[in-house]
Amino acid sequence: MQLEFLGKLQRILNEGLFVASYKYALILAIAELSVEKNDREDGSLHLPLEEISDRFIAFYWRQAAPFGGGTYLHHNTGKEASAVTRIRAFQQYAPTLAAAREHPRWHTLVRSIARLLVEMPLWKLQRVGADRLDFLYEEQLVDEGIVLRPGIADCFRQQFAVVQALVQMAWLTFVQRLPANRELLGSTGDLADFLFGCERTGLAAIVSGLRDVQKGTCFYCQGPLHQTVEVDHFIPWSRYPRDLGHNFVLAHDTCNRDKRDMLAAPIHLTRWVERNDNENAALRQIFDDARFMCDMDASLTVAEWSYDTAERSGALVWVQKRGQTAHLTPDWRRLFLAA
Ligand SMILES: [Zn+2]
Structure with a gap:
């Protein structure tokens, strides 16, 4: 089960065409929540959309901040990803993620990003070309959330370090390969290559x-x-x-x-x-x-x-x-x- 799980996850990372980095944040959010929550009796796990959204925002909180010299990294092949734009706007009210979570408008942001997850990456994550892998969760909302298939949360728990490393590496490469980031990253643009390449x-x-x-x-x-x-x-x-x-x-x-x-x-x-x-x-x-x-x-x-x-x-x-x-x-x- 775990090898099959990793094989399919790698298919998503290697073959999936990503226009934005949303899918990486989504996988990592699901992985973290799997570790922190307990399965239902049949081994499935319900993840409320707003909790996924909260975690998703946390992953982008650092990335939305200025990268250096007051400029921003791009996270999308086209115009700037709207999740990043919204999070960046929120950073004007709250300098840190902890402060943001205390802010009265935090839940508005969480709900707006939750809606965006439903519109964008949630139903696209498991599609690779014409294939629907559908191995992580059923493609429908259940009680304002998704239901991880039996055994999937356990795979995320058992393979957490591997999943994290695979996704972070793929995410890093994605951001570095975006033409819009090339000028900004300049000679450090091949950081992953420099370290591991x-x-x-x-x-x-x-x-x-x-x-x-x-x-x-x-x-x-x-x-x-x-x-x-x-x-x-x-x-x-x-x-x-x-x-x-x-x-x-x-x-x-x-x-x-x-x-x-x-x-x-x-x-x-x-x-x-x-x-x-x-x-x-x-x-x-x-x-x-x-x-x-x-x-x-x-x-x-x-x-x-x-x-x-x-x-x-x-x-x-x-x-x-x-x-x-x-x-x-x-x-x-x-x-x-x-x-
Ligand atoms: Zn050729």
Whole structure:
């Protein structure tokens, strides 16, 4: 149950298209309330909307404040998220969250954010593309709240640290990737990469080599690489954070960003296995020169493990640009039978 729970939660984080960071705050609010409350007899848990809202506001309280030099971080791909705007306005009445909770208008704010939760993230959280995962709670209001399905609150309790780390990391990355924040974050924009990410300077050294191996074309769409190129982790860094040479491919920045943290469809996996096989000597040279670890067997094992995990959790894989995805079917396995 807990592995399935985490698998589905990762699907929401990796595949869900978020226009605002609301979903992260919503998951964390539900996780905290699960820890603090007791289940009903059947293992389900009723969470009142206003308590979720109260917790949701608390998560945004810090983020709504000025980030530095009096400027604000963005939390939305379009115009500023309205929850953030409302919380920011409230901060003029109350300097701290504790003071805010004592303020006579606090409950008005809580109720207004509760309505926003119903309009926006609550019924979207569990949708990934055309899939309705619906594993956390039923998609309906019950007694002005939601009902976590039996066993779900317990999963949040047992896996609280893991859930928190997964969501915080995804949230951080989301905020950093928003174009509107790039100027403000500047050189600190890659903070997560700086702390946990791969060695960007090393990546620059392998671009020309990979360009030759790929004959000047994008690994994914096969189009000519004239525009900005990016070195992509074929198995996304978020799934396996280790730089093994064979995992690098060169792609259009547009293809790379569209793929995000998804696995590539089997058609790309086939090409990747073949490339590593046919060009092994040239690739080794490129990665050795740039001082990247090279271990073809390990790369294949990681790939097999990633696709196996993805198939078991019913994941979508990335096919091509403009968000075209498909369900992973077992035929990818034939690529690993021969090995
Ligand atoms: Zn491309």
